[in-house]
Amino acid sequence: MNPITLYVVDDYLLTRISHRRYFAQDESIKLIGDFSCARDCFEQMEKMPADVILMEIDLPKMNGIEATRYLKEMYPKAKVIIYTSQKNEQRVLASLACGACGYVLKNNSDIDLKKIIKMVAHGEFCMDLEVAKSAFSSIPIPDTKDLENLYENRKLKNSLTARELQVLKLLIDGKTNSQIAREIIVSTNTAKAHVGSILTKLSVTDRVQAAVKAVRANLF
Amino acid sequence: MNPITLYVVDDYLLTRISHRRYFAQDESIKLIGDFSCARDCFEQMEKMPADVILMEIDLPKMNGIEATRYLKEMYPKAKVIIYTSQKNEQRVLASLACGACGYVLKNNSDIDLKKIIKMVAHGEFCMDLEVAKSAFSSIPIPDTKDLENLYENRKLKNSLTARELQVLKLLIDGKTNSQIAREIIVSTNTAKAHVGSILTKLSVTDRVQAAVKAVRANLF
DNA sequence: CTAAAATTTGTCCAATCGGGTAATATACAA
DNA sequence: TTGTATATTACCCGATTGGACAAATTTTAG
Numbered sequence: 001m002n003p004i005t006l007y008v009v010d011d012y013l014l015t016r017i018s019h020r021r022y023f024a025q026d027e028s029i030k031l032i033g034d035f036s037c038a039r040d041c042f043e044q045m046e047k048m049p050a051d052v053i054l055m056e057i058d059l060p061k062m063n064g065i066e067a068t069r070y071l072k073e074m075y076p077k078a079k080v081i082i083y084t085s086q087k088n089e090q091r092v093l094a095s096l097a098c099g100a101c102g103y104v105l106k107n108n109s110d111i112d113l114k115k116i117i118k119m120v121a122h123g124e125f126c127m128d129l130e131v132a133k134s135a136f137s138s139i140p141i142p143d144t145k146d147l148e149n150l151y152e153n154r155k156l157k158n159s160l161t162a163r164e165l166q167v168l169k170l171l172i173d174g175k176t177n178s179q180i181a182r183e184i185i186v187s188t189n190t191a192k193a194h195v196g197s198i199l200t201k202l203s204v205t206d207r208v209q210a211a212v213k214a215v216r217a218n219l220f
Numbered sequence: 221m222n223p224i225t226l227y228v229v230d231d232y233l234l235t236r237i238s239h240r241r242y243f244a245q246d247e248s249i250k251l252i253g254d255f256s257c258a259r260d261c262f263e264q265m266e267k268m269p270a271d272v273i274l275m276e277i278d279l280p281k282m283n284g285i286e287a288t289r290y291l292k293e294m295y296p297k298a299k300v301i302i303y304t305s306q307k308n309e310q311r312v313l314a315s316l317a318c319g320a321c322g323y324v325l326k327n328n329s330d331i332d333l334k335k336i337i338k339m340v341a342h343g344e345f346c347m348d349l350e351v352a353k354s355a356f357s358s359i360p361i362p363d364t365k366d367l368e369n370l371y372e373n374r375k376l377k378n379s380l381t382a383r384e385l386q387v388l389k390l391l392i393d394g395k396t397n398s399q400i401a402r403e404i405i406v407s408t409n410t411a412k413a414h415v416g417s418i419l420t421k422l423s424v425t426d427r428v429q430a431a432v433k434a435v436r437a438n439l440f
Numbered sequence: 441c442t443a444a445a446a447t448t449t450g451t452c453c454a455a456t457c458g459g460g461t462a463a464t465a466t467a468c469a470a
Numbered sequence: 471t472t473g474t475a476t477a478t479t480a481c482c483c484g485a486t487t488g489g490a491c492a493a494a495t496t497t498t499a500g
Contacts, residue, residue, distance in 0.1 A: 057367070066364040090362075090370045097359040101349060110343065119339065123330065125352035129321060132345035138438065139317040142310075144286040147277070150310045161446060174429030176486065189449050196488070197446095206456095206488075209394030211428050215435045218358065381476065396456065409479050416458070417476095426458075426486095 003027060004121045005048075008034040009041045009067065010056040010083075015106075019054070022113070029117055036060075038067035042074075049075055051121050055100075057084045057091060065094050072099035079120045083113075087128075092135035102126045103135075153217040159201050167194040169220055172211045223247060224341040225268075228254040229261045229287065230276040230303075235326075239274070242333070249337055256280075258287035262294075269295055271341050274333075275320075277304045277311060285314050292319035299340045303333075307348075312355035322346045323355075373437040379421050387414040389440055392431045 006029055008019050016034040023031040032050060035041040037060055041053065053071060057064035068080045081102035082095045092103055101120045104111060105128050116126045127135075142150040149155040160168065163184075170180045181191035195207060204210050214220060226249055228239050236254040243251040252270060255261040257280055261273065273291060277284035288300045301322035302315045312323055321340045324331060325348050336346045347355075362370040369375045380388065383404075390400045401411035415427060424430050434440060 063364070063367050065367070065370075069361065069364055091367070093359055094362045094364065094370045096352070096356040097361045098364065101352075112342075115335075115339065116344070119335065119346065120349075122332075123349050124336070125347040125349045126339065127345040129340075129343050129345045132316070132321070136316040139313055141289065141317045142314045144283070144289055144314065144318060147283050147285070147311070150285075150314045163447065171428065172432055174424060174426055174432065176426075178486085186447085187449055189451085190447075192488080193448075199488080204394060206394050206396075208391065208428050208431050212392055212394065212431050212435055215432055383477065398456085406477085407479055409481085410477075412458080413478075419458080 001028075003030040004052055004117060005050040006031045006052050006054065006117065007041055007044065007050040008054045009036075009038060009059065009064065010034070010054075011036045011059050012056075015056075026114060029114060038062040038064070038070070041067070042070070045071070045075060045078070049078060052079045052081060052117050054081050054083045054117070057082060057086070057095075065091065065098055065100075068095060068100050069098035081117065081120055081126075087131045087134055089134050089138065092127075092131055093138075096135070103131050104128055105131060151217060153219050156202070156214070156217050156219060160198065164194055164198050164201070165219075167191065168198055168210065168214055171195060171198070171207055172214055172220055221248075223250040224272055224337060225270040226251045226272050226274065226337065227261055227264065227270040228274045229256075229258060229279065229284065230254070230274075231256045231279050232276075235276075246334060249334060258282040258284070258290070261287070262290070265291070265295060265298070269298060272299045272301060272337050274301050274303045274337070277302060277306070277315075285311065285318055285320075288315060288320050289318040301337065301340055301346075307351045307354055309354050309358065312347075312351055313358075316355070323351050324348055325351060371438065373439050376422070376434070376437050376439060380418065384414055384418050384421070385439075387411065388418055388430065388434055391415060391418070391427055392434055392440055 006023065008016055008031065010016055019034060020031060023029055032048065033044050035044065039062065055064040055068060064082060071078055071080055079101040080099065081104060082100050083104050083106060085106040087105060095103055102116060102125065104113065104116060108128055111128065119126050157165065166184060167180055170183055177191045177195060178188045181188040198210055199205065202210050202213050204213060226243065228236055228251065230236055239254060240251060243249055252268065253264050255264070259282065275284040275288060284302060291298055291300055299321040300319065301324060302320050303324050303326060305326040307325060315323055322336060322345065324333065324336060328348055331348065339346050377385065386404060387400055390403055397411045397415060398408045401408040418430055419425065422430050422433050424433060
């Protein structure tokens with residue numbers, strides 16, 4: 001089995017040196033380069049792409065999240081692991097959205113970075129449990145009893161007709177009844193009627209509540 | 221080091237048998253019980269809590285996601301790994317919200333379940349990369365350049381005064397101007413004025429758009 | 441084919457909304 | 471101390487909204 005090739009991007013020299021030591025006597029992971037900024041890493045990736053990139057977020061010029069997005073776009077097979085000291089929820093979510101395959105905290109002496117790198121290289125996604133907790137805390141707990149309608153968007157969607165869904169989407173865009181009417185080429189009265197039945201079906205009393213309910217249910 | 225204790229919950233007998241074999245000759249992971257339904261697992265947990273529970277989702281009576289929520293409530297230290305064959309996005313999100321520490325696909329011959337169990341027991345969060353991709357696909361990619369305002373909810377929040385935020389929250393609940401006025405004990409005119417400046421600051425033209433923008437930005 | 445559901449349009453009316461303009465009071469910072 | 475931002479209230483007006491009721495046409499499903 002070929003060793004896993006690894007790049008490290010971290011602007012702090014001592015961190016890079018410590019990484020070099022840490023991976024030096026390892027057979028299965030080969031640290032083939034370390035960089036103080038994203039651009040240097042990109043250049044090297046062109047010449048010799050690595051399997052895994054260990055990425056700090058706080059970097060000069062281009063930050064690690066942006067760099068992750070770029071790397072995933074250019075090298076979809078490359079695995080980026082965020083390795084930083086903050087577990088800011090926004091940053092975690094942004095990292096996940098940008099395609100990071102892991103998020104590990106520096107100030108966690110307890111973890112085995114090598115094992116995580118191997119797991120990620122092997123097709124797993126890994127995070128510190130602590131990070132996962134804070135990142136997933138914003139996911140609402142659904143009605144766990146009904147597996148088919150966990151987040152009830154299907155229930156909602158199913159209760160509305162195709163036309164009503166179309167109208168609801170426009171309603172969410174903030175359109176008035178007459179604007180909606182113009183868009184779907186019916187009379188204002190018709191648009192009003194559709195909105196009316198949407199309100200009834202969603203059991204709300206006005207379009208604001210309807211819009212919020214739909215957005216919260218992730219209908220659009 | 222003590223071996224990791226493990227329970228398996230899966231209603232399919234052959235799966236349980238195959239697990240027994242799989243973990244039989246392992247020193248570091250001790251499979252100390254397997255159950256065909258959640259209730260049996262709960263009973264046993266009372267007598268002897270396990271470190272890790274491997275949980276199918278599709279179970280008779282109580283499903284695995286509900287069971288996960290229950291277990292995390294009763295035994296916060298226990299680690300639940302969802303082990304199932306579907307990667308339905310809703311189910312993944314629900315599992316994460318309910319505190320699962322992992323989500324592994326059955327039909328992935330390539331993975332090393334033992335390694336994952338060890339990682340999870342050790343305080344990591346693990347998922348198949350495939351699962352992660354589908355689950356995180358709904359997270360919007362933020363403005364990656366501005367680390368401080370990744371999801372611009374802070375930007376939004378900062379531009380509004382405390383009073384306006386209070387009004388915005390009520391607006392999102394679908395309250396009318398006069399209802400808002402009653403709640404914060406001011407005149408209807410005042411409430412109207414606040415709503416007006418909210419609309420201006422969010423650069424939208426009506427309260428529906430304001431509500432949607434606020435909800436989308438995860439302001440509430 | 442037939443019954444049910446969805447789509448369409450209309451009218452009336454009271455309530456609500458958003459914009460504009462303006463004035464007063466207060467608190468906080470330069 | 472002197473602004474600048476915030477909070478408060480008021481009035482007017484046209485546009486929009488939601489409820490209620492009624493009815494025609496089209497589509498869909500049994």
